Amino acid sequence: xxxxxxxxxxxxxINMGPQHPSTHGVLRLIxxxxxxxxxxxxxxxxxLHRGVEKLAEYKTYHQFIPLTDRLxxxxxxxxxxxxxxxxxxxxxxxxPERAQHIRxxxxxxxxxxxxxxxxxxxxxxxxxxTVFFYCFRERETLYDVFEMVSGSRxxxxxxxxxxxxxxxxxxxxxxxxxxxxEFPSKxxxxxxxxxDNPIWKKRTIGVGSxxxxxxxxxxxxxxxxxGSGVNWDVRKAEPYSAYDKYDFDVPLGTHGxxxxxxxxxxxxxxxxxxxxxxxxxxxxxxDHITHVPNVALPAKEAVETNMxxxxxxxxxxxxxxxxxxxxxxxxxxxxxxxxGFYIVSDGSSRPYRLKIRPPSFVNLEALPKMVEGRLLPDVxxxxxSLDIVLGEIDR
Amino acid sequence: MNNDLIxxxxxxxLPEAIIGYHExxxxxxxxxxxxxxxxxxxxxxKNTELDCSYLSDLCGVDxxxxxxxxxxxxxxxxxxxxxxxxxxxPIPAGNPTVSTVTDIWRTANWHERETxxxxxxxxxxxxxxxxxxxxxxxxxxxLRKDYPIHGRQPATxxxxxxxxxx
Numbered sequence: 001x002x003x004x005x006x007x008x009x010x011x012x013x014i015n016m017g018p019q020h021p022s023t024h025g026v027l028r029l030i031x032x033x034x035x036x037x038x039x040x041x042x043x044x045x046x047x048l049h050r051g052v053e054k055l056a057e058y059k060t061y062h063q064f065i066p067l068t069d070r071l072x073x074x075x076x077x078x079x080x081x082x083x084x085x086x087x088x089x090x091x092x093x094x095x096p097e098r099a100q101h102i103r104x105x106x107x108x109x110x111x112x113x114x115x116x117x118x119x120x121x122x123x124x125x126x127x128x129x130t131v132f133f134y135c136f137r138e139r140e141t142l143y144d145v146f147e148m149v150s151g152s153r154x155x156x157x158x159x160x161x162x163x164x165x166x167x168x169x170x171x172x173x174x175x176x177x178x179x180x181x182e183f184p185s186k187x188x189x190x191x192x193x194x195x196d197n198p199i200w201k202k203r204t205i206g207v208g209s210x211x212x213x214x215x216x217x218x219x220x221x222x223x224x225x226x227g228s229g230v231n232w233d234v235r236k237a238e239p240y241s242a243y244d245k246y247d248f249d250v251p252l253g254t255h256g257x258x259x260x261x262x263x264x265x266x267x268x269x270x271x272x273x274x275x276x277x278x279x280x281x282x283x284x285x286x287d288h289i290t291h292v293p294n295v296a297l298p299a300k301e302a303v304e305t306n307m308x309x310x311x312x313x314x315x316x317x318x319x320x321x322x323x324x325x326x327x328x329x330x331x332x333x334x335x336x337x338x339x340g341f342y343i344v345s346d347g348s349s350r351p352y353r354l355k356i357r358p359p360s361f362v363n364l365e366a367l368p369k370m371v372e373g374r375l376l377p378d379v380x381x382x383x384x385s386l387d388i389v390l391g392e393i394d395r
Numbered sequence: 396m397n398n399d400l401i402x403x404x405x406x407x408x409l410p411e412a413i414i415g416y417h418e419x420x421x422x423x424x425x426x427x428x429x430x431x432x433x434x435x436x437x438x439x440x441k442n443t444e445l446d447c448s449y450l451s452d453l454c455g456v457d458x459x460x461x462x463x464x465x466x467x468x469x470x471x472x473x474x475x476x477x478x479x480x481x482x483x484x485p486i487p488a489g490n491p492t493v494s495t496v497t498d499i500w501r502t503a504n505w506h507e508r509e510t511x512x513x514x515x516x517x518x519x520x521x522x523x524x525x526x527x528x529x530x531x532x533x534x535x536x537x538l539r540k541d542y543p544i545h546g547r548q549p550a551t552x553x554x555x556x557x558x559x560x561x
Contacts, residue, residue, distance in 0.1 A: 046528035053513075054537055058544055089420050216448050216474065219502030232474045326419045329470055329481065331451070342470065344456055357452040357470070365505045394528060 011039060014376075018047050022125040022380040025390030027364070029379065036375050041368040045361075048394035056354035060320030061087050061161060064354070069155035071358060071392040074117050077103075077110040078334040079392075080159035085240055086330035086341035087161045090323040093295050098286040099163035100242040105176070105279035106149070106158070107241075107332075108272040112183070113142040114335035114387075115265045115272075119190060122262070122384035126203050131193050138186050141179055148172050161321060162296040163289030173280060180276050187269060194262075204259035208370035208382035215256060218366040221359050222337025223264040224386055228256030234333035245282065246275050258385040265387070295321055320349030336360050336387055358392035396444060396478050398423045404444060409435055414485075424481040432467075432484050433494045439471055439480065440499055447471035447480060450496070453506035455514040457540045459488040465516055467493055486516065495521040513538035 018026040026047035032040040068079040120135035150158040251267030253260025302309035331340035337359030344353040412431035439447040451470040469482040495518040508527040515536040
């Protein structure tokens with residue numbers, strides 16, 4: 001038995017979750033406590049396991065897209081994009097420029113919406129109620145925007161292999177423009193509530209620190225890594241879609257604590273807003289999806305009026321896309337970090353093996369390192385600062 | 396570092412450990428002998444030219460039916476040099492064991508647990524090789540190709556829930 005401090009005689013095990021509001025889903029933590037101090041933390045995951053990787057082996061490449069929405073369900077565009085990029089790399093197909101920019105614009109709006117949800121719940125966990133209402137107000141506007149473009153609010157499945165499902169609807173750009181113009185002032189409201197708030201700072205500064213070396217060793221990515229000052233962002237390091245045409249900064253922290261991760265995400269929202277603004281200006285005209293016949297479906301009007309298009313549509317739906325034999329790994333900077341898809345193809349219409357590299361899964365692994373030796377309330381702050389979504393952890 | 400330079404470096408430094416290599420869509424893959432994986436992984440991390448301090452992903456692939464092997468696939472990345480390399484270790488299906496790389500990258504811990512859970516590949520020297528996603532009393536390894544997609548788990552789980560179902 002581990003030694004205990006003078007005042008106590010034995011360690012106590014506390015079970016936190018899987019039903020607990022601050023675990024952001026179905027995360028279970030087994031905490032060994034010496035009084036108020038945590039001596040050991042063991043995460044227990046898998047409660048939301050649906051066998052997504054197994055299902056992928058039984059679906060055609062297009063059929064799998066809706067399942068990607070259900071990984072990190074607060075950032076569906078990023079998941080769609082990461083998957084589509086992997087399949088496109090496997091096939092080796094070029095994407096029209098307009099589609100590239102639409103993808104960037106929507107992914108950055110998704111980043112804002114995902115970070116808003118994080119800020120709302122993270123602040124609520126620590127006891128700041130008002131932030132929650134403010135953030136959900138803006139998130140609601142964004143969900144209206146997503147609904148315009150895809151028809152649904154949460155599981156969007158808007159991105160297709162080869163482009164996006166349909167062109168942007170009328171009035172969409174106006175709504176986005178309204179949002180990006182107003183958002184900075186809304187962001188200032190959140191800042192007045194938290195940035196210099198003494199209670200917030202006491203709960204977050206110096207809590208859950210991790211050094212840059214440890215962060216890399218544990219495989220952290222996204223804001224959780226950059227909070228420790230490691231300058232690595234997939235959008236900059238390996239630009240995909242049209243990110244190399246955009247001007248934006250990568251915010252960094254210094255101490256790797258909860259407060260720095262909070263600052264990084266707030267700054268990221270400002271940068272994302274900047275990117276969307278640029279996207280509105282440079283969005284070119286053209287096709288929203290490629291015309292490569294064995295990848296993209298023909299236009300709906302053509303299917304209804306033209307026999308060849310109908311046969312084409314039928315063939316592609318029944319046979320699916322058949323990429324060449326090979327394997328690819330492709331990743332994007334999702335709101336939580338590096339989201340990667342590893343696809344092994346045997347030349348048939350279904351993936352032979354599909355592996356998802358979810359950022360939350362890897363980030364959560366570092367949780368014991370961050371909380372051991374600290375107090376129980378710090379666990380709540382650290383979980384919030386890692387911004388995990390159990391949908392992609394358990395898959 | 397571009398792929399050609401990496402190939403030259405590996406060919407000269409680790410000729411014994413590498414079975415082969417190939418490139419597809421600009422991605423470089425080395426096939427590594429099972430016995431030498433720790434040595435190769437360590438080289439990729441410690442060598443200043445390669446500098447693969449970041450293990451992006453680690454997973455298994457079932458190729459039992461076609462080649463009689465499982466593959467363990469490592470995706471390495473260098474944050475400083477910005478290159479990616481894939482390592483693949485074929486292991487015989489009859490005795491699916493391979494050395495752990497948790498001493499080299501701590502992030503490998505959960506990835507290896509998942510690979511063990513999904514494929515039954517045992518990582519020798521792993522500090523805590525337990526199932527991670529499936530329940531404790533789950534039987535079998537669901538991502539193996541011979542594991543059926545339809546059906547219910549056998550008796551042990553049915554005693555806990557879905558008692559009335561056939």
